[in-house]
Amino acid sequence: MEKGGRERLFRAVSVNSGAFSLSPPITIITVVFNALKDLRITVDSVMKQPLWPSIDYIIIDGLSTDGTVEYLSELPSSIRWVSEPDKGIYDAMNKGILMAKGQGLLFLNAGDYFVGDVITENLKPPCFLPVKYQHPVLGYRSVALKKRSRGLPNCHQGIVFERNDSLFYDLNYRIASDLDYYIRYQYGDRLPFHSCSGFVHFDNSGTNQKQAARRDREIAAIIRKHFGFLAASQFCLVAMMKRLVRPMLALAFRRRNTR
Secondary structure, X not given: XXXXXXXXXXXXXXXXXXXXXXXXXXXXXXXXXXXXXXXXHHHHHHHOOOOOOOOEEEEEEOOOOOOHXXXXXXXXXXXXXXXXXXXXXXXXXXXXXXXXXXXXXEEOOEOEEEEOOOOOOOOOOOXXXXXXXXXXXXXXXXXXOOOOEOEOOOOHXXXXXXXXXXXXXXXXXXXXXXXXXXXXXXXXXXXXXXXXXXXXXXXXXXXXXXXXXXXXXXXXXXXXXXXXXXXXXXXXXXXXXXXXXXXXHHHHHHHHHHO
């Protein structure tokens, strides 16, 4: 662990241990690596939530070199953080799970952020949060829910888990471990929706979108493990059609906008 991060973490743990007489209502974990601009937006949105400063906020940095560590050093002492090398995003998220103190657990990575009031007093884990994102063709829209046998029911930014210190992300999956993690909670296809006036903005421009074929292979393997060969085959067929059709729709959309 980077020296400043270690000292900062120990100081934050000491502060937090006296700040909460009971478990805080939720732990929010943000993972970042060389994305300082995105991190600032995420942190600012967390600190504007109605439950702040009762939120247990943890930031896991992969030893960034873009000024992230200096920025983290300037944050309020109630925000706990670590800056050290990791084995990828899910290893970093597992570190956050080990540090978490909240009754609920939400993963809100750099670039994702709250719009309006989302983390409110009526929050009861486990639950879904409303999520919106920028679709390359259809514009700004809400995330469509799905069955577990077809992929993650809601994106992970919109799932508040109950904290479980014995459940971790499987590092054998590099892109789609979120689905396996959700299924092992045994929540089923749906959770109650948290009632709030705001929503979560999901940044869908990252690795997951740029490596769609590998993502779909991992999802298919997870579906086959939990739901069998037929369900995995159905997912593969639909995923292949989407990968073929999506670029054509995007091209047609761009041509229409340039007329």
